[in-house]
Amino acid sequence: MFDHKIDTFLAVVESGSFNKAAEKLFISPTAVMKQMNNLESQLNLNLIKRSPSGVIITPSGESLYRDLVKIKEDTKRSIDAARIIENSNKKVIRVGTSILNPCSAFIDLWSRMCHCMLDFQLEIIPFDDDHNDILSVIENLGTEFDFIIGVCNSRRWFDRCDLYRLGKYKKMVAVPMDHPLACKSILRLEDLYGEKLIMVKEGDSPLNDYLRHDLNTNHPEIIIEDADYFYDINVFNRCLKENCALLSLECWKNVHPSLVTIPVEWDYSIDYGLLYSFNPSESVTMFINELKKSGI
Known part of the structure; x- marks a missing residue:
């Protein structure tokens, strides 16, 4: 029912090596390594560290493994x-x-x-x-x-x-853990001046369209770039890769282990x-x- 790469990742973490995982899964160590490389490439995450003595799970890998x-x-x-x-x-x-x-x-x-x-x-x-x-x-x-x-x-x-x-979830902003804004407990809109902010493109969500208009009118110093109408994991990977800000929600704070989700001084929330x-x-x-x- 699950992608075989997921089962391979779980087996590698639980076994501590490619060889032991291969024995558990009845496949070759080469196949295990290939599946792990494909999974890390697909998710744009470093899940494990390779070493002569075996593998060591990274913090992001540990978070994904638990979930x-x-x-x-x-x-x-x-x-x-x-x-x-x-x-x-x-x-x-x-x-x-x-x-x-x-x-x-x-x-x-x-x-x-x-x-x-x-x-x-x-x-x-x-x-x-x-x-x-x-x-x-x-x-x-x-x-x-x-x-x-x-x-x-x-x-x-x-x-x-x-x-x-x-109920409602507050709209927040996510940034990579090493971004200059990541240390802030709450963001002022002025903190985003000069920053690139990814959000859904215009035309489908009245709330997001209103927020976009507000930012363009009253805070033109914020550089808005479009995602698609709907988010998936790729937009969170894009935020990390481009080292920029992403319009997010409080309920998505644990979606990506390498991003920090920060409240903003505004009253925007979504049903x-x-x-x-x-x-x-x-x-x-x-x-x-x-x-x-x-x-x-």
């Missing part, structure tokens, strides 16, 4: 639960999860409501954050999964799904909540009604 182990454990539990559910009469709620749209907030919500959700069973389904494919993911709400929990101020998303609002189909199933409708009755 991947948790995702694999959560997914295994979900799959095991799904197999049990297949022969049961419980109503299944399927929740998509990804790096930028993690299901942790949904699980917190589920824990608060478990007393009234005895007839429901939760299934967690991983998906990729790819700015080219995210609209098809949204369009498949109700087919592949019932909910995604995430932020939304996109006209294209709202054309394809409904949103049950749960987040449950994204679901315009034509929800009976189970989804019942779940939403339970949320409303609980005052959530």
